[in-house]
Amino acid sequence: MASDLLNQRTSGVLLHPTSLPGPHGCGDFGPNAFYFVDWLETAGQSLWQTLPLGPIGPGDSPYMGSSAFAGNPLLVAFEPLVEKGWIAQEALATTFNDETISFGQVVPWRQQKLREAFAGFQASATPEDQAAFAAWLLAEQSWVADYTLFMALDQAHTPALWPDWPQPLSRREPAALAAARTQYAGEIGFWGFVQWQFDVQWKRLKGYANSKNIHMVGDLPIFIAHHSSDCWSRPDLYALDAAGHPLVIAGVPPDFFSATGQRWGNPLYNWAAMKADGYAWWIERVKRQLTLADVVRIDHFRGFVGYWEIPASEPTAVKGRWMPGPDYDLFAAIEAALGKLPIIAEDLGVITDEVVALRTRAGFPGMRILQFAFSDDAGNGFLPHNYARDTVVYSGTHDNDTVVGWWA
DSSP states (O other): OHHHHTTSOOOEEEOOGGGSOOSSSSOOSSHHHHHHHHHHHHTTOOEEEOSOOSOOOGGGOTTSOSOSSSOOGGGOOSHHHHHTTSSOGGGGOOOOOSSOOOHHHHHHHHHHHHHHHHHHHHHHOOHHHHHHHHHHHHHTHHHHHHHHHHHHHHHHHTTSOGGGSOHHHHTTOHHHHHHHHHHTHHHHHHHHHHHHHHHHHHHHHHHHHHHTTOEEEEEEOSSOOSSSHHHHHOGGGBOBOTTSOBSEEEEEOOOSSOTTOEEEEEEOBOHHHHHHTTTHHHHHHHHHHHHHOSEEEETTGGGGTEEEEEETTOSSSTTOEEEEOOTHHHHHHHHHHHOSOOEEEOOOSSOOHHHHHHHHHHTOOEEEEGGGTTSSOTTOTTSGGGOOSSEEEESOOTTSOOHHHHHO
16 A cells, blocks of 8 residues: 555645644644644645654754664653553643743653653553563564663763773673673663553554554655664674774765755765675664655665765865765665565755666655745746656755745
């Protein structure tokens, strides 16, 4: 069904769940998310697109989180936890602003309340809930075991980045990891509990949306954060030095918008190692995303053809160079493992013929932005009369002003 979505005319709304109204500092998977689904149905819409649902990182960005597989703890709703009896309603009284999010206040408050709910779970969970949690941990072990240990170690050694942890931990010596799993068992349990509830709540919301013929469109960033469980657990898959620090980092070269380019700072992939591994990490990553969404938008698609490599020592993106990406080889491997891929390619920016060729060969629709359409002549590719069939049209993206702000 998901792949069929990209072969018919559909419309929907791009709205990240944190932007929903709610009483606990930011939007989440609580009642207002279900009301939004009802509104989409009433409005005749069939798609709900989000930004990445993973943890946020520096700058509160979901494009620089601690895991490519985990969910954002901010999105776990408290109402279901109250219903379970794991936290009291009175413990959730707040004075947060209804219209803006203060992440500096909201993040620690919500984390503390999740810890209280975990304590409640430990004290009063039914055997059925305990068994469900254990079964989920087992089913998601391929990523959750490293993620929960990483988060426990991160809490213990903050603000140090993982290469600066004690060497037995940074280099993942088995005896040190085993000792840490015992030492930090409670913290590991907490982070597992949060991810379990994220999955349970999101799948309930997604199931409700699907029952009303609303399909979820997810977002997969091309790169991951250096300070993440992914990079710590498989440093061989990234361009790092012997200590684990990046040798080169991601970004884009100088352009019309920035004279010094953009220095994103993400570590770059060791594509040769990934190819030798059969692109197993990418296959698992896309598989995970397709359990969370019906369609997935891949960010910075042009980076799979060629990406801008910046020496990590450089303060700007000026002194970089173009390097070849995996091209169709990667997507052929993913499709061989998972079948036809319901993917939207974010093909914005300076796009070469090679990028168009990859998108066409892979069979992915591209993106067009209405706000970009009215500053040129009638040949502007963003004007509606120039759209091809395999196109997803947006009024703007998360990098743009709102339509009202743009118009003004």
